[in-house]
Amino acid sequence: MNIDWAALGSVFGVSLVTTVALVGLFTLGIVGLSKSAPPAGAGTTGTGSVAVARTGAYVCFGLCLAAVSYGIYMIVA
Numbered sequence: 374m375n376i377d378w379a380a381l382g383s384v385f386g387v388s389l390v391t392t393v394a395l396v397g398l399f400t401l402g403i404v405g406l407s408k409s410a411p412p413a414g415a416g417t418t419g420t421g422s423v424a425v426a427r428t429g430a431y432v433c434f435g436l437c438l439a440a441v442s443y444g445i446y447m448i449v450a
Contacts, residue, residue: 395440398433405430 408426 391440395437398440399437402430402433402437405433 405426408423
């Protein structure tokens with residue numbers, strides 16, 4: 374039985390990078406959703422930054438969904 378160590382290492386490397394990227398993207402999405410507006414008496418409105426953070430979080434979640442969907446497509450096809 375011969376094991377193609379180069380192919381095994383390549384699969385391991387791609388899997389590791391993809392996993393770290395997806396977890397990082399999902400974490401950025403969670404952080405973006407957890408951002409809240411400052412208290413009313415704080416003197417700054419801050420609603421613009423909350424909207425940008427929420428939009429960025431939705432983009433991160435969309436990219437995660439796209440990557441997982443592509444992975445499922447690759448397995449099924």
